[in-house]
Amino acid sequence: MPDSRGLPQGAVDIRSKRPAALVSATGLGVRRGGHWLVRNIALDVMPGEVVTVIGPNGGGKTTLLRALLGLIRPTAGTVRRQAGLRVGYVPQRLTIDRVLPLTVHRLMTLTVRRPRQAVETALGETGIADLIDHRVETLSGGEFQRVMLARALLMEPDLLVLDEPVQGVDFAGEADLYRLIAEIRNRHGCGVLMVSHDLHVVMASTDRVLCLNQHVCCAGQPHDISRHPEYLRLFGPRAAQAYAVYEHHHDHAHALSGEVVRFPGCDHDHHGQHHHNHGEPDRR
Amino acid sequence: MLDDFFTRAMVAGIGVAAVAGPLGCFIVWRRMAYFGDTMSHSALMGVALGFLLGIDLAVGVIVTAVAVAVLLVVLQRTRGMSADTILGILSHSALSLGLVAISLMTWLRLDLMGYLFGDVLAVRVADLWWIYGGGALVLAALATIWRPLLAVTVDEDLARAEGVPALPVQLAFMLLIAVVIAIAMKIVGILLITSLLIIPAAAARRIARTPEQMAIGAAVAGAAAVVLGLYGSLEFDTPSGPSIVVAAAAVFAVSLLPIPRQG
Structure with missing residues (x-):
């Protein structure tokens, strides 16, 4: 929350000296086809903290998330995840082929077995418990994202990783979703790492912002970032x-x-x- | 009962359909139709290899198909070319290599048409052992990897982030396809195997609400195609393999008809 108002101090070093980071990257770089997709990234996500990565398309946001999740091997630097870290992940633009018949319940329990009650509770948290037996292909964009969020919650995650969580959601729904994410953080105390290109609403529910365009342009609290020259240069x-x-x-x-x-x-x-x-x- | 060639053909065909259906669902879900085609086209090379080394032909086919599958995956990872182009190159060169290799082995006299289009009416009791033994193994293995494979099919990144060992599961799946190609070769021939994998699965989509229902539906649709196709081939004196595929296409067409609503 912006309690440091009136202290515009520009970029704050996003790396914290506290030891118990859920996930932490040092000097992280990913190089593909002779180009650095991201380079020299330092980032810690602490328990109970919402960190948002913003940046232009092609700025390497998804690459950074995937490297932090261990889905791609970094070319340089290290990624450390807390031992036994449970991750709830909502990938970008997940599309389920219509030829694959799935109900919401089945999608929720794809990698974990949970009693129906638990699935209903998780769906209830995102406000869609009544959709449990619906076919996935009949869901609207907003409903689908809520299912994915509930799905991530069902993992009982220490860390929620959300890649463009409001994609395909109308503007009114966007604000609701971000509010929901903030609520979830408060309720579960999990860390949240999310990617967005949508500065608007995201700023409201974020503790720290990391502005990424291949490298970290600036990082800090939303209030400070919104005045940072690098941020203004990138986004106008x-x-x-x-x-x-x-x-x-x-x-x-x-x-x-x-x-x-x-x-x-x-x-x-x-x-x-x-x-x-x-x-x-x-x-x- | 199994003395009659027609009964043997029927039993063999239904056995293959029961395995091909569930496995074919994954080929459809994973959009691997062309991939499966390429693997089955390589089977002729496997046959040549089997004759050359004096090993069981089925083993030759499985080894070759797996090798081609791994080669495909490696080539796709390097990303020099589109997957589509790589599949096109490998699919037809594998088939042609097999044909060339067999024609070079001049001492061999084999029924090439039988390998290409199947010769279900020549099924022996020993083949039935292969089909049902191998088929049971494939189904058991598929049941074992069912959940992780389904998770990887929905989204590989998501599955991996949630701790599913994606690579071993996918390799196991390719091995299963190779085994099914080896046992289905006799029934519909290597050119038509993918149709037995894909068409029944596609036909089952309409009625299925869950992946499991679709798998069972595909097995049933495949078995129906075998029964219809074999009787058709007897009735009209048509080649049995293609007749089965035509019957499968007919079953698929029926599945597209609007379902009458009961009110």
Whole structure:
């Protein structure tokens, strides 16, 4: 949460000195076909922490995740996963061929055997318990992502790894999904590592942001990142407003619970930001 | 009962269909139709190898098909060419190599048509042992790797991230295909084997709600195709292998018909 407001200190070293990282990379590089897809990455994900990797398409976000998961061998550097780490993974753009008949229940228990009750509970957490016997091909984009998220939860994960978790979800659904992910973190205390190109909503539910374009351009708390020159260079000046939107909503909620009307100063400030936001709609 | 050649053919065909159905489902799900075709086309090389080394032909076929499968996987990993092109090259060169090798062995007199299109009416009791013994082994092995193989089929990355040993499971699956090619060769011939793997599986898709239902449905559809095809071949005096495939295609066509709703 952005409690360090007013201390714009630019990039913060994302590597922490605390020892109990769920997964940690040092000097990580992946080279394919003579090109470095990612290079010189240092990253730790701690228990209970939401780390979001943002960056342009082709910036190596998925490559980084796959290397951290051990799905591809790094060309340089090391990846350390905590011993016995249970991972719940939602890969990018999973498509299930229509020729393969699967129900939601079956998809959930593909690699683990769990009682039906447990499957229902997991689906209930993402708000779709009633879909348990539906055919996978009949699900909407949002429903499918919720199934995948519930599926990851069923693993009782220490670490959730989500690659573009809101893909194929409409805009209203996106915010819901990110809220759900934050809730899950709070409820289970698991670490979350996610990839997104969607700055907007993601900033709201993230503890740390890592901005990736082959290398780590900048890393730190969302609040600081949104002002970082590298970030602005990559995403354009309008991107700074993405965070402002969140801050605005945040202030607003906060103000409602405290008595906002009595403080004209606050009201003014709030009003100013409000005005600012109205010219904002860069949703992509 | 097994004295009659037609009964033997029927028993053999149903045995092969029972194994080919479930295995064929995975070939369909994994989009490996052309891959399976390439493996079965290499079977003729295996036959040549078997004659050359004086070993059992089935063993020759299994070894060659597995070798070709591994070669395919390695070539695809190196990514010099599209998988499609590599399959096209290997599929037909394997077949042609087999034909050339057999024609070079001038001392051999064998019924090439029988290998290419099957000769189910010449099935001997010993072949039935092969089909049912080997078939039972294949089904048992498939049942063992069923869950991990299904997980890898849905998404390899996901399965691996969740601890499924993807590579051993996939290699085992290829070995099973090779065994099925070896035992099905006699029934429909190497040119038509993939049809017995794929068409019944595709026909079973409509009625299946789970992967297991589709596997059983494929076995049943395949058996129906064998029965229909063999009776058809007897009735119209047509070659038995192609008749079975035509019957399978007919079963598939029927599966496409709209299901009448009961209200």
